[in-house]
Amino acid sequence: MRTLREGGVLRVLRRLLSTPEEIIVARALEISPPRCPECGSGSLVRIGGIVKACGLRIQRFRCKVCGRTFTELEGTPLKGLHDIKFAVVVAYLVLCLGMEPKTIARVTGRPYSTVIRLSRKARENEAFFRKLFRALGVTSVTRYPNQ
Incomplete structure (x- = not known):
């Protein structure tokens, strides 16, 4: 105690x-750090973001290798x-x-x-x-x- x-x-x-x-x-x-969940590549492009209800902005990415989109919190x-x-x-x-x-x-x-x-x-x-x-x-x- x-x-x-x-x-x-x-x-x-x-x-x-x-x-x-x-x-x-x-x-x-x-x-x-952000990596593509599909192919594991670190070669990413920023494509805007999502603003959560609390006002927090979450960055979105697109993988240059496979084209998958995801947020920075993926993984x-x-x-x-x-x-x-x-x-x-x-x-x-x-x-x-x-x-x-x-x-x-x-x-x-x-x-x-x-x-x-x-x-x-x-x-x-x-x-x-x-x-x-x-x-x-x-x-x-x-x-x-x-x-």
Whole structure:
């Protein structure tokens, strides 16, 4: 419980929630740069973008080799998420604090089905999210000392 008294967890959560989604996407792209999902080529052309409901602009690409179009989040665990920031918070709570999805759903007020889906995605892509935490400057607080 020492970590909670020192405010380490709250400080990390505040930092994650105050980070703009554009920064989170930029750091994710440093970890996993865009490549064609069809042929694996890195030879791409920018072809505009998509603006999500939250105002986040996602870049679209066309592969010069095979012609497939896709977004910059293709190939990352962040693809298809409506709320990228919430997904990162869930990943932190699951991977670094070991919280159960039921507890996260109760605390955040989000549907259990959403939290369970995001926590499963976080566990399946643990290496990616840990690298993302490091890139965002978040020191991953491990489980409490008495566990």
